[in-house]
Amino acid sequence: MSVTTLHRPTHRDALGLLESAFGDGRMVTVFGRCSVEYDGRAASSLGPGDRLVVCKPDGTVLVHTDENRQPVNWQPPGCVHRASVRDGRLRIRSERSSPDERLDVDFERIEQATAYEVRDRSDLRLTGSEEDLRQRILDDPDLVEPGFVPTATERETAAGPVDVFGEDDAGRPVVVELKRRRVGPSAASQLRRYVEAVDEEFPEEGVRGLLVAPSVTDRAAALLDELDLEFVPVDPPESAAPE
Amino acid sequence: MSVTTLHRPTHRDALGLLESAFGDGRMVTVFGRCSVEYDGRAASSLGPGDRLVVCKPDGTVLVHTDENRQPVNWQPPGCVHRASVRDGRLRIRSERSSPDERLDVDFERIEQATAYEVRDRSDLRLTGSEEDLRQRILDDPDLVEPGFVPTATERETAAGPVDVFGEDDAGRPVVVELKRRRVGPSAASQLRRYVEAVDEEFPEEGVRGLLVAPSVTDRAAALLDELDLEFVPVDPPESAAPE
């Protein structure tokens, strides 16, 4: 049986469904009027309202209102769900340690409770990521500049790994930082850290820093200019083709 | 009626429910075997599997598998949902412009389709954010250091707004960057940008930069040291009380 639904169940009947579903690894949704308390990395309190609560077998909890992509409250994977009935009302508690965090969802009315058997073997295939941009540049280094020769990716430095490392046509070391979208000041700072670290390794060699991205903000452009870093425009990885 | 559910509906019946719900601002979930195609800022393809699809009246779409806090695919608020039946199968399409993005969810089997009336007037009250940390420091500046006098928050500089700006007991300008949790190299770089900008405004005054956070990573500590920036430990805003 793939889906089991209770419509306007008693809190005790809902409890039975949840305990059964938590026990055998099914996903659960409960819709109804509830309040939510969270305490952990931060703390929050949410008064009564109608929400959709999703409990996943991996320990995730999501509390969704009718707005926004983000849940209003949640618990990440790795938590332990427990359901109980106190004073005739359903409570879903989800906890974890390190960090210590607790989420309580208290229902005053339950419109629907559902358990789902989920079979899903497919993996998402995504294109247009920074990884794809890197591959494009390795395939055609002239996209960066004529004569550029990549020698390493994710090359370790004292400041962390550099996206693409190589040499320009004059043999100078080149640090390339890739961004899949328009960048702000933080990307310029990141590139700066890498260049400074590589400069320590190759003193007197005039290490160059290149920010490869579709575009930069004004402030980032000013920062790059001040730091003698260079911006190389590239087409965005996937242009959302209007039609 | 607050919740309307169809169990193993025909695709055409599910279509009716969705069109009705999209029309009068109800939230919808559909659970079943589906495939998902996305094209926009990036592009993705997801083969068949059982997922919970949530459509919100604000234009949000979420496609959730039985794992992870994040939906495997989604559409942000502001999109327009449309449902249709092609070759006897339900498709939910959600689109927006600027940027041009499209999400298609194609069902081959529908286990359940539900529409919800959502009433929710409560707002989340959250404590433990960076904002709270700032308030704590304004209330008791000695948490930063004895004699520190804050003079402004969100003070504008050429590099952007500084969290807290003030003077130390010797009258030197102080730039404070706040973080609610353990910080890495990027926070040190951020503070550096602000200090350099303020230094341009107050040359020769020896502007100090203080990173106020619960802790720092080794690399960040080394970076701060190298840049003559200071780390000030503070208790995290909400200590997850173990018990």
Added chain:
DNA sequence: CATTTGATGTCGGAT
């Protein structure tokens, strides 16, 4: 609109 930054960010990969 675009920019900037925080977030209970989440997530994956590497150490």
Added chain:
DNA sequence: ATCCGACGTCAAATG
């Protein structure tokens, strides 16, 4: 376990 950076990040505040 921690560290680090990407993310179709999202979301809010601000110009």
